[in-house]
Amino acid sequence: MAKVVVLGAGISGHTAVSYLSRALKNKHEVVMVSPNSNFQWVPSNIWVGVGLMTPDQVKFKLAPVYKKMGIDYKQALATAIYPEGDTENEKGYVKIKYVTEENKDVEEKVTYDYLINATGPKLNFEATEGLGPKKFTQSVCTYDHAAHAWENLQESFKKMENGEKQTFLVGTGHALATCQGAAFEYILNIAFEINKRKLNHLADLWWITNEYELGDFGMGGAYIKRNGYITPTKIFAESILKEHGVRWIKQAGVSKIEKGVVHYETLDGDLETKEFDFAMLIPGFAGAGMKAFDKQGEDISARVFAANGMMKVDADYTPKPFEEWKAQDWPLNYQSTEYANVYAAGIAFAPPHGMSKPMQSPNGTKIFPTPPRTGMPSGVIGKIVAQNIIHQIKTGIVEHPHEASMAKMGAACIVSAGYGLRKGQAAVMTVNPIVADWEKYPKWGRDINDTVGVVGTAGHWMKLFMHYMFIYKAKAKPFWWLIPE
Amino acid sequence: MSKSLDKNIPYSNMSYGTEPTRLVKFMRVCFLYQIYNFFKLNLKVMLIVVRGHS
Numbered sequence: 001m002a003k004v005v006v007l008g009a010g011i012s013g014h015t016a017v018s019y020l021s022r023a024l025k026n027k028h029e030v031v032m033v034s035p036n037s038n039f040q041w042v043p044s045n046i047w048v049g050v051g052l053m054t055p056d057q058v059k060f061k062l063a064p065v066y067k068k069m070g071i072d073y074k075q076a077l078a079t080a081i082y083p084e085g086d087t088e089n090e091k092g093y094v095k096i097k098y099v100t101e102e103n104k105d106v107e108e109k110v111t112y113d114y115l116i117n118a119t120g121p122k123l124n125f126e127a128t129e130g131l132g133p134k135k136f137t138q139s140v141c142t143y144d145h146a147a148h149a150w151e152n153l154q155e156s157f158k159k160m161e162n163g164e165k166q167t168f169l170v171g172t173g174h175a176l177a178t179c180q181g182a183a184f185e186y187i188l189n190i191a192f193e194i195n196k197r198k199l200n201h202l203a204d205l206w207w208i209t210n211e212y213e214l215g216d217f218g219m220g221g222a223y224i225k226r227n228g229y230i231t232p233t234k235i236f237a238e239s240i241l242k243e244h245g246v247r248w249i250k251q252a253g254v255s256k257i258e259k260g261v262v263h264y265e266t267l268d269g270d271l272e273t274k275e276f277d278f279a280m281l282i283p284g285f286a287g288a289g290m291k292a293f294d295k296q297g298e299d300i301s302a303r304v305f306a307a308n309g310m311m312k313v314d315a316d317y318t319p320k321p322f323e324e325w326k327a328q329d330w331p332l333n334y335q336s337t338e339y340a341n342v343y344a345a346g347i348a349f350a351p352p353h354g355m356s357k358p359m360q361s362p363n364g365t366k367i368f369p370t371p372p373r374t375g376m377p378s379g380v381i382g383k384i385v386a387q388n389i390i391h392q393i394k395t396g397i398v399e400h401p402h403e404a405s406m407a408k409m410g411a412a413c414i415v416s417a418g419y420g421l422r423k424g425q426a427a428v429m430t431v432n433p434i435v436a437d438w439e440k441y442p443k444w445g446r447d448i449n450d451t452v453g454v455v456g457t458a459g460h461w462m463k464l465f466m467h468y469m470f471i472y473k474a475k476a477k478p479f480w481w482l483i484p485e
Numbered sequence: 486m487s488k489s490l491d492k493n494i495p496y497s498n499m500s501y502g503t504e505p506t507r508l509v510k511f512m513r514v515c516f517l518y519q520i521y522n523f524f525k526l527n528l529k530v531m532l533i534v535v536r537g538h539s
Binding site: 227235238239241242243247248376380383384402403404408409410411412422423425428430432433450452454455456457458459461462465484485 | 492498499501502503504505509512513514516518519520522523526527529530531533534535536537538
């Protein structure tokens with residue numbers, strides 16, 4: 001009997017554990033370790049942040065779902081991994097600390113035959129002084145942050161209803177932050193809600209970003225087929241912001257936030273400030289903060305994890321300049337570089353390098369987006385990691401028949417720009433592959449036939465459809481496995 | 486909002502962005518066209534996902 005332990009019940013970990021349970025149930029042991037009691041469909045947090053959905057509509061309890069799936073669910077935080085075991089354990093194990101009331105802070109060693117690290121990101125608010133919902137800005141990264149953002153947004157709406165002008169600032173809250181898409185959605189939804197309330201004349205909307213040009217989205221931008229033209233996403237993103245009356249500040253590395261004021265440095269090295277009444281800024285991401293130890297108890301974290309705390313996998317981490325980056329640098333099967341039975345899925349794996357060209361101000365501050373790995377790629381990676389482990393358990397052969405390189409897989413980004421079956425809109429952007437491959441596609445970097453940008457009600461329906469479809473899938477309801485990632 | 490302020494100021498960031506015509510705005514909410522787009526885009530996304538991993 002093999003034992004597979006999955007760390008993290010986000011999109012990647014939950015997908016992995018679902019496939020593992022389906023294939024191995026009753027014959028092998030599948031364990032989920034997650035400090036969260038709920039699964040959340042993160043893309044819909046945007047709608048929680050503008051009061052169009054409640055937190056209950058984007059989350060559900062994990063325990064009953066895992067019970068139904070035959071998964072041993074431990075609501076705990078993984079603090080360290082011992083891939084070689086120790087003097088008492090021959091097998092590798094994970095040290096976990098329970099977070100539930102009845103077992104709070106109780107530690108346990110969970111042994112494994114296979115380990116999937118899908119711990120996702122640590123929202124690194126601490127990296128920017130004054131950032132975050134406990135300080136001066138809002139976040140929509142989790143459902144409770146989004147609910148908090150909505151409370152604050154309502155206050156701004158009330159002030160506008162009383163004739164007071166309000167400045168809204170949305171974007172990235174760290175010079176190396178990623179996930180611009182979520183922030184982009186949020187400002188468009190705020191603009192839509194203000195327009196709906198006919199308060200346009202009292203709103204000043206600003207987008208602030210660490211991108212060199214708008215539409216970079218952490219993937220170096222893209223070319224899309226649109227209205228008979230091949231258009232850079234720069235034009236696409238700028239046009240959408242213009243249409244919604246949003247002005248922008250680009251090439252900005254936010255360094256500090258005080259009450260009502262954001263301090264940022266531009267790529268030119270200028271130190272600037274921007275005042276705001278309401279701000280939602282995405283924090284930088286870091287690894288979950290786990291440590292790794294060898295059999296003798298020596299700290300081997302630097303071997304297992306990259307400097308940002310993400311796990312090193314089968315990628316080419318050789319430092320090289322932007323001009324030498326290749327699609328082949330990106331991992332195929334997400335196996336740890338150090339331990340063959342350890343994998344990292346979703347945001348937990350360390351990318352070999354960025355996708356956007358690294359930029360630096362004259363003061364030495366790096367200002368550019370780090371690569372995004374959310375949503376669709378996270379689900380696909382979780383699935384193929386699970387499939388490879390299932391294959392190894394069933395055949396006893398250590399091989400990886402399933403591969404999913406981000407330089408070969410495509411992704412769709414549905415940027416909501418307003419809610420409502422008739423008037424709701426979203427921009428649908430697809431890219432294939434996510435990481436540009438200039439050798440395979442020398443003209444546009446990607447397959448131009450798969451790369452589109454469309455705005456319309458259909459996009460809103462798609463986002464709504466995906467909300468219900470993926471929550472159905474995550475709840476492991478009948479035939480869930482027929483729904484693609 | 487700044488949509489009526491900045492976009493007509495020469496050399497402002499906003500002035501360089503494209504804007505949809507009335508026809509484009511109509512097509513964005515035209516039920517029949519959007520139904521067609523809904524199925525077309527869903528199919529495209531599904532094919533991209535399925536082809537993206539082995």
